[in-house]
Amino acid sequence: MAADELPEDQRLKDLSPKSYEHPADRAATAALQQIPMMDTVVRKLIEFGERSIQQQLLAGAVRLGPDQLPEIWASHRAALARLDIDFVPDLYMWQMPFTNAMAIGSKKPMVVLNSGAVSLFDEHEMRTVLGHEAGHILSDHLLYRTALLILLQIGVRPLMRLPFFAGPVSATGRTMLVAGLVLAVMILPIITAVSREVFRQTPKLHEEAALALGATRWEMIRMAVLPFGRSGVVSGAMLGLGRALGETMAVAIVLSVSGAVTVNLVSSGNPSTIAANIALQFPESSGLAVNALIASGLVLFVITLLVNAAARAIVNRRREFSGAN
Amino acid sequence: MSTGTEETRTAAEAEAIAALPSVARRQARLPEWAPWAILAGSAVVVGGGALMFGRGIGLAVAATAVVFALLTYLASRIVEGARKATDRLATILVTTALLLAMAPLVSVIATVLANGIARFDAQFFTYSMRGVVGEGGGAYHAIVGTLLITAIAAVMSIPVGLLTAVHLVEYGKGRLARSITFFVDVMTGIPSIVAGLFAFALFALFFGPGVRMGFMGSVALSVLMIPVVVRSTEEMLKIVPNELREAAYALGVPKWRTILKVVLPTSIAGIASGITLAVARVIGETAPLLIAVGITTGVNLNPFDSRMATLPVFSYYSYVAPGVPREPFLDRAWTAALVLIIIVMVLNLLARVIARLFAPKGSR
Numbered sequence: 207m208a209a210d211e212l213p214e215d216q217r218l219k220d221l222s223p224k225s226y227e228h229p230a231d232r233a234a235t236a237a238l239q240q241i242p243m244m245d246t247v248v249r250k251l252i253e254f255g256e257r258s259i260q261q262q263l264l265a266g267a268v269r270l271g272p273d274q275l276p277e278i279w280a281s282h283r284a285a286l287a288r289l290d291i292d293f294v295p296d297l298y299m300w301q302m303p304f305t306n307a308m309a310i311g312s313k314k315p316m317v318v319l320n321s322g323a324v325s326l327f328d329e330h331e332m333r334t335v336l337g338h339e340a341g342h343i344l345s346d347h348l349l350y351r352t353a354l355l356i357l358l359q360i361g362v363r364p365l366m367r368l369p370f371f372a373g374p375v376s377a378t379g380r381t382m383l384v385a386g387l388v389l390a391v392m393i394l395p396i397i398t399a400v401s402r403e404v405f406r407q408t409p410k411l412h413e414e415a416a417l418a419l420g421a422t423r424w425e426m427i428r429m430a431v432l433p434f435g436r437s438g439v440v441s442g443a444m445l446g447l448g449r450a451l452g453e454t455m456a457v458a459i460v461l462s463v464s465g466a467v468t469v470n471l472v473s474s475g476n477p478s479t480i481a482a483n484i485a486l487q488f489p490e491s492s493g494l495a496v497n498a499l500i501a502s503g504l505v506l507f508v509i510t511l512l513v514n515a516a517a518r519a520i521v522n523r524r525r526e527f528s529g530a531n
Numbered sequence: 532m533s534t535g536t537e538e539t540r541t542a543a544e545a546e547a548i549a550a551l552p553s554v555a556r557r558q559a560r561l562p563e564w565a566p567w568a569i570l571a572g573s574a575v576v577v578g579g580g581a582l583m584f585g586r587g588i589g590l591a592v593a594a595t596a597v598v599f600a601l602l603t604y605l606a607s608r609i610v611e612g613a614r615k616a617t618d619r620l621a622t623i624l625v626t627t628a629l630l631l632a633m634a635p636l637v638s639v640i641a642t643v644l645a646n647g648i649a650r651f652d653a654q655f656f657t658y659s660m661r662g663v664v665g666e667g668g669g670a671y672h673a674i675v676g677t678l679l680i681t682a683i684a685a686v687m688s689i690p691v692g693l694l695t696a697v698h699l700v701e702y703g704k705g706r707l708a709r710s711i712t713f714f715v716d717v718m719t720g721i722p723s724i725v726a727g728l729f730a731f732a733l734f735a736l737f738f739g740p741g742v743r744m745g746f747m748g749s750v751a752l753s754v755l756m757i758p759v760v761v762r763s764t765e766e767m768l769k770i771v772p773n774e775l776r777e778a779a780y781a782l783g784v785p786k787w788r789t790i791l792k793v794v795l796p797t798s799i800a801g802i803a804s805g806i807t808l809a810v811a812r813v814i815g816e817t818a819p820l821l822i823a824v825g826i827t828t829g830v831n832l833n834p835f836d837s838r839m840a841t842l843p844v845f846s847y848y849s850y851v852a853p854g855v856p857r858e859p860f861l862d863r864a865w866t867a868a869l870v871l872i873i874i875v876m877v878l879n880l881l882a883r884v885i886a887r888l889f890a891p892k893g894s895r
Contacts, residue, residue: 455847
């Protein structure tokens with residue numbers, strides 16, 4: 207029975223998916239849709255992955271139609287017609303022993319049947335399955351399901367391909383990554399202290415006015431506190447950066463230095479930092495080597511000078527609005 | 532007429548009834564216990580699951596936090612609406628960041644305590660390292676050296692910093708004050724090792740290369756300390772109300788006397804605590820002392836003659852270049868770190884006590 211053979215009175219005209227969805231499902235989908243940017247991000251993701259899934263199916267699965275398993279194709283079209291879906295998604299069957307089926311894709315939905323299901327089900331059972339999948343399509347479940355599939359496919363593999371994480375991984379852990387983590391822990395209190403001082407100077411009246419206008423606490427923070435303290439936070443971060451640039455002993459103790467120049471954060475061959483190099487070399491140096499170390503100190507001094515001057519410039523640019531002057 | 536009003540009323544009522552669910556939904560709140568229940572649930576299910584599959588405690592905690600945040604957000608979104616949900620999500624993120632920041636700090640203190648307590652005994656405070664090969668010995672020489680060098684640095688930088696701040700606030704106008712402010716700001720972030728190199732280069736001019744003395748370390752530390760003292764004193768002098776100064780001027784008091792008798796006493800609490808914090812900041816500096824003062828095994832009380840031992844450098848060398856056997860050296864390194872932390876903590880507490888004791892009467 208094809209779509210056009212279905213009598214008009216058996217079509218569920220203009221069927222809204224809300225009429226059959228479970229309330230929890232409806233609420234969850236609505237909540238997901240309301241998350242800002244979620245829709246855009248998911249659609250972008252799907253654009254990347256959808257074509258590859260389609261190619262995979264074209265290559266490795268049987269596409270059903272009037273000439274391939276015409277009974278199932280007819281059931282498919284009938285199920286679609288019953289739900290009043292006016293386009294016909296591609297129907298594929300791939301070799302898979304589990305009894306299952308799925309609907310994927312967002313711009314161009316596809317229904318995929320496992321061969322296990324096709325060999326097990328009779329016509330009526332198959333039509334139930336096809337109706338179920340048509341329901342997914344009508345409810346727009348596909349968007350999120352396809353995103354999930356693509357995310358699973360991507361996984362964490364690309365991270366390992368970056369040059370920063372190329373092996374071989376150091377056995378001692380005395381790597382640039384660890385030194386960076388230690389420095390992060392060390393400058394965290396500085397950034398926290400500066401930011402706290404800045405936030406503290408937000409006019410109490412602004413905060414109370416925002417709350418009185420019905421803002422939630424986060425909205426108050428976002429609209430009253432953060433704009434007020436933005437330059438202070440930036441300068442605090444820059445001060446922390448300056449401190450990390452000049453930090454000596456932590457790097458000297460943690461990093462195992464080989465002198466190699468590399469961007470590999472996890473291997474055992476690491477370049478040193480200026481400060482740590484001075485601290486490690488100075489006690490055993492004499493003559494011209496001392497002058498070289500002092501020259502490298504000058505370079506470090508100029509770098510930190512620039513960073514700190516930039517921090518001050520940022521604070522001064524908004525001096526009248528900021529408490530950090 | 533009456534029919535008309537009745538009709539409008541029913542229409543209004545119908546409207547109100549139609550609007551009721553959405554109003555009720557907007558005002559609905561998650562019960563107090565709901566976030567805790569979600570936290571407990573996700574901890575049991577996700578964290579327990581991660582632990583059961585042997586994924587380690589860190590992953591278990593992280594996964595629990597993520598699932599907790601997502602579930603709370605969704606539940607709040609459905610029951611309370613979008614704005615409340617964002618608020619809850621932000622609260623969770625902020626709290627997580629706080630815990631994340633606290634973890635390494637607490638871990639540092641716990642590790643130093645656990646490793647340093649072994650040698651935290653009378654011998655550590657009364658013996659130097661002269662002639663000590665393995666077990667025993669102490670850091671008497673290093674503690675004395677640290678206190679001596681820091682005291683000299685403080686004596687040099689407190690008057691300079693204090694008077695600079697007075698100049699900036701009370702006298703400073705025009706280009707000179709602006710450039711001093713700029714350089715003080717920039718010097719606050721100067722790498723400590725550069726200060727050490729500066730002191731070394733300065734003294735090498737007079738005494739030739741290879742010179743090491745305690746006073747050189749004091750100079751390096753005061754280079755680091757002066758900007759901190761200037762900054763904190765300046766902040767404190769700025770918040771002295773102008774009315775006090777003007778009242779003094781109106782009574783015919785000269786400017787220097789106003790500063791000495793009115794401005795400084797008013798802000799002495801903040802200045803003193805700022806200076807204490809500056810001392811705490813430099814007392815743990817390793818890099819400049821490593822370059823300027825070096826290390827020795829015996830007690831040296833003369834800051835103008837040869838090397839001295841200091842706690843940070845003592846700890847550093849015991850850790851990176853231990854003798855044989857290693858364990859006594861590592862133990863002493865940890866204990867030295869513990870003593871340093873205790874000194875800094877005491878200085879910080881002292882700053883608070885000073886701020887409270889010297890606070891001008893009637894101002895709080």
